Amino acid sequence: MAEPHELREKGLRLTPQRELVLAAVRDLGHATPEEVAEKVRLTHPGINLSTVYRNLETLENVGLVQHTHLGHGGATYHAAEELTHLHLVCSKCGSVGDAPIEAAANFVQSLADDYGFKTDVSHFAIYGLCENCQLPL
Amino acid sequence: MAEPHELREKGLRLTPQRELVLAAVRDLGHATPEEVAEKVRLTHPGINLSTVYRNLETLENVGLVQHTHLGHGGATYHAAEELTHLHLVCSKCGSVGDAPIEAAANFVQSLADDYGFKTDVSHFAIYGLCENCQLPL
DNA sequence: AGACTAATTGCGATGAATTCGCAGTTGCAC
C-alpha cells in the first residue's frame, strides 16, 4: 500500500483520493482510468473520474506510476516499481500476455547499435496473435 | 496513383472520394485520418470526414492500406504495398523513424519459440528516445 | 441512351474518452 510519506516526499499532498488511486493501480496491475475509478469507488464511492485522471497524471509525473498503450486508444496504468515487462496483445482475442523484458534485450541492443535509438519496449504493446488464436480453424 | 481497376478488382466502386483517399495515403506515407482529409480537400474541398473514415476502413478491408498505432490514441494509415517497417517513435520530440523489419527478426522468432506468440511488429510503434534526444543537455 | 439497384456520400446526431474552468474544500506549514 501507499506509505504516507512516499507521497509527501515527492512534494504531493496526502489525500484519501490520491492514496486510493495509487493503491488501486498497484492492486490492479494493469488498469484503465475507468477501472481504477471503479476500484477506488469500492471504498470511496464519491470519487470523481476527473480526479482519477488528474491523480494518474500527477503520480506519473513524480514517477510512481507509468502508462502503456495496449490497445486502441486508451492508456493503461501500472505501478512504476512493478518489474517492467513486455505486453503481448492478441489482435484477435484481445488477451494480454506478459513476457520478461529480457526477451527483447538483443532487439533493443541492435536498435541502439544500428539506429542510435534507445528503446522503451514496455511503453507500447507488442501486437500479434496469441498461441490459441493461431490454431487452425 | 490509384489505377481505376485496382479498386474495381477488389469489388469496390470507383468514386472520386475513394480514389483521392487512396492517393492521399500513398502520397503522405504516414497519415492520420485528419491529415488524409486535409490532403483530399485540396482537390475535393467538400469531402466529409466520415467519408474519409469509411474509405480508410474499406480500403483496409481489401488490403490496400493498413493502420498502425504510433502515438496516443490515433491510428495512422499507410499504403499496404509500402514495405512494412518498424516505426521508431521518439517519446521526446515525437519524430517517427523507420527501420527495416528484419531488425526485429530475431526478436520475433524468440517470441514465437518461447511464448508461441506470432508478432506483428509493425502494427504498434516502438517507443523510445531518438538519437538526437539522447544528447546531453 | 435510359432505367434500375445497391453502394456510397454528406450531414447532423450521437457516443466515448479525456480535459478544463471554477467554486468550494482540505491538507499542512506556521
Added chain:
DNA sequence: GTGCAACTGCGAATTCATCGCAATTAGTCT
C-alpha cells in the same frame, strides 16, 4: 487555530470516431 495553495467535485467543453438516414451516383442491364 489561521491562511494559502493544492486538491476535489461537478458540469461544460473538446476531441475523435461512429451511426442513421435521406439524397446521390457508379456500374449493370436493356
